[in-house]
Amino acid sequence: MKGQLNAFLAALQFLTRIRLSSGDNPPEAWQRSVAYFPLVGLLLGLILAGAWQALSYLVPASARAGLVLALAVFLSGGLHLDGFIDSMDGLFSGRERERILAIMKDSHVGAHGVTAVVTLLVLKYSLLAALPPGHLWLGSLPLSPSLVLMPVLSRWAMVPALTCFPYARKEGLGTLFQAGRGRRSLVTATLITALLGWLIMGPAGLVYLLLVALVSLGWCNWIRRLLGGLTGDTYGALAEITEVFILAAYFFRPW
Template sequence: MFRRELAYFFGALRFFTRLPVPAWVGHSSEALDRSTRYFPAVGLLVGAIAALVFVLTSCVLPMTLAVLAAMASSLYLTGAFHEDGWSDMVDGFGGGWEKAQILAIMKDSRIGSFGAIALVMLLLARFCALIEFEWQEIPLALLAGHTLSRFAATTLLRGLDYVRDEGKAKPLATRIGWGELGIAGLTALLPLLLLPPLEALLGGVFAALATLWLARLFRRQIGGYTGDCLGATQQCSELAFYCGLLCSFS
């Protein structure tokens, strides 16, 4: 059983990052569907690496450059997988008027003006938010932000339907069970315990509000979610989490 669960975790790691996984880990749509419980765990690992990069680079570089290095490390680790989803989602919802048109625009590999502007603004906002923290707060914020935002995206797998006949998130289209969602939620809770309770609460509330707003938008406009919608939810909820923390720190 432990080996099976470990394979599910490595399956999620392979799908969402560029990190190597053991050769014995197989690949199947069923296994990937089972791996949804470990999406926040992948975020925990990505956040831990980004936090470590920040701590190490801040020893020799100004804090602003250390934050940029931490952001760049997470972008490299994930191949900008979620950022791509964010820009595609904004392109689709910004340029489309009906479901078929929105889905067609999101599927186009080319980035449009809406997506390009949204991506630049998102990265800039994330950088501006992170540099507002004190040095010792940044590693904890990165750890919790990456983990909680993956859980936020995972909740869409429970609450919404997948709307494409095929696509990069098609293997994840089966609705996640309450037990699996509970495991994901407990993982997301762990780094929050490292933060003061009020800060953790406000950050979580902001992330939840961003997720609920996007879920409502997705349901109203296209009747559910796509892989790009999951990526956009992760990105938006991560930024919202940082904003919530800043409200409590100010």
């Protein structure tokens, strides 16, 4: 039980600014933590949806969207945005594999990264501003189900990337999480996500999970063909892309 708690706290420490432990986690805690990514996403989703609902009584929809977007970036520490920027800099450079990896590792931000992240944030803001009010049954709280589910699915999307695909570098984030191994964590994370999806949005939650699985596998296969494996930056980029996809899919859902 203690080992599972340490794994959850390690996931919380990695994915958010929230610190409930000293941070000195053993290697096995980091490897097991992947299974708890969706639960960390649930915590983030409840915070964002709660802030969304509270702000609805205080500010207009456009201001609410901007504030909730800022809160999401703050809670994650900009971790995924940083990975998205670095990934776009490298992937849009049109160079060979080694040069792309070098560009992604460079701390300087290029024009491709700036253009891509501005586009991403504008898309997120626009979709959030247009998001209609929704009601989640959980505790009879009037929370937006799409906002609750979005971080759950985006954090789950990284699980197959971490467990089913090789790491492109000899050292780095992938070695910490034992990239390419840990299929048990994938099964656990998927069961947790499916349950949460059903509780939050019913059958539609499972449809979202299936669509996100396709997005995750498509992204991972493309990156593997291009770079021979994934990197920490591409994990973060996947999370950001998935969030935009979920928000956009909400407006085009046929169910």
